[in-house]
Amino acid sequence: MSETRHIQPAAAQHSWRRFKSGAMAGLLFVCALLVMAPLFLVLYFLIREGASALDWNFFTQLPKPTGEAGGGMANAIVGTLVMLAMAAVIGVPLGVMGGIYLAEYGSDRANDWIRFTADVLNGIPSIVWGMVVYVLLVVPFKTFSAYAGGVALGLMMVPLVMRTTEEVLILVPQGYREAGLALGIARWKIITVIVVKTALKGIVTGVLVAMARVAGETAPLLFTALGNNFWSHRLSEPISALPLQIFTYAISPYDDWHRQAWAGALVLMAVILILNVSVRILSRGRKFK
Template sequence: MTAPQHAAPLDALSFRDRRRRISSRVWLALTGVAAALTVLPLLLIFFHLLRAGLGSLNPEFFTSVPAPVGQPGGGVGNGVLGTFLLVGLAGAMGLPVAIGAGVYLAEAEGGPMANGIRFITDVMNGIPSIVIGIFVWAWVVVAMGGFSAFAGGVALAIMLLPMVTRTTEEMVRLVPREMKEGALALGFTRWRTTLGVVLPAARSGILTGVLIALARIAGETAPLLFTAFGNPFWSAGLGEPIAALPVQIFQYAISPFEEQHKQAWAASLLLIALVLAMNLAARFLIRSPYRSR
């Protein structure tokens, strides 16, 4: 092998080559600036939350319920519990349906039914979350006679469906066709090939989409205002209102009391830390989408 050659200086190049090199450097610098501008808002939000909310983080903040209005102290422990319960409930209701629908769309490919489901899924992805909240309020909250954790889980599950369905479809499509054909050639039925070969191969990519979708719904506020409503006390029952971090942040932010404003900043920092952790986990999983874990 020959040693790598260093780029020739600009004065040793022809006018055309010099212009191309300068143009390449300019566009490379512009793309770098664009990448920095993309990351800058996240960094500004995160550092502002650190500055405004870090001082309010203490053991009581994670283990206590909100203090009475106007009094110092208290925490968002019930909101943390409610958020995990709502996200877990949404995942339990929505993930099996979404993953199954994604596998069906990938295996069916064309056809009127598959195209219709794909179109409806894309439309659902663009529905505002507050509209989903109003829909669940009309069909679940009114029917049950009150706000509840179950209604909040239904609203978040509906938001989960289109995201995970489309991600699952794309990940299953990325599995090499040779793997499917090899399993079928060995005598596997089609459903056994899907469950035993295709899904394990696409597992990391599907898990990545699941984590990103869960992180997305964990920060939703509007649908929970119409369904879970919020609760200033400890609550884990599915048939009663339940606290959630996004709802508590909203309520504290519109409060006239400075102490609750500080709590809102601290709760926002906690929420974005949870979302960031889930996205980092998703990035870790996406590194090798076909490696069995």
């Protein structure tokens, strides 16, 4: 093969190489399109199947008993919001304080280890979180609960918030800290009042992205929140969530439930996309390249 190429005249060989380069460029472009295609395919079907099933009842009513048409996912929407709030209560303080430690304290060596464990923690499958929280909170209290679901989601948020907090704190100019030190302000005050405040937008961005990420999680809720077809009056009761309800309806044999699953998925996706887009607008100052 290479021998035949060698006896070709230089010009012919050059045009062949040019052609090959162009062909590969086209191929890479097609691959980039293929990577993006699933997003549009999913969004297209979400809107096509979900929009028609979406009505006012969806947001205000409880699920109807098996086989009855109509009903909604009001309790699931509230359940998702409740558990997200609880997740934030756990994930944000731990994550932000951890991020502060990484950015402001600690030796480089120790921090490398902490970052490493945070990344490994981030890679733990979400279903495993469900099992662990089941042992820690469901078994001792003998009931599935909103608490358990919130804790599972909150623990998943910790490494996400920690890493983004560290990233934005490092961007705060050193001069700000030095100015504080020169004025004799205590370090913890410099960090909370000057550094964190300067980077607050970025920290909020990181928190919202982490919340958007766990809002769609189903696996950690299966054995913690469990799901509920009715309103949960106490946080110590099983509670529904949008992803759980979508899952239950999607694998059911009923057409009407399938329609509801699409509607639920459309709402969930809309919430997640809105969170992500608003975050992008919020952090517009920090663009790449």
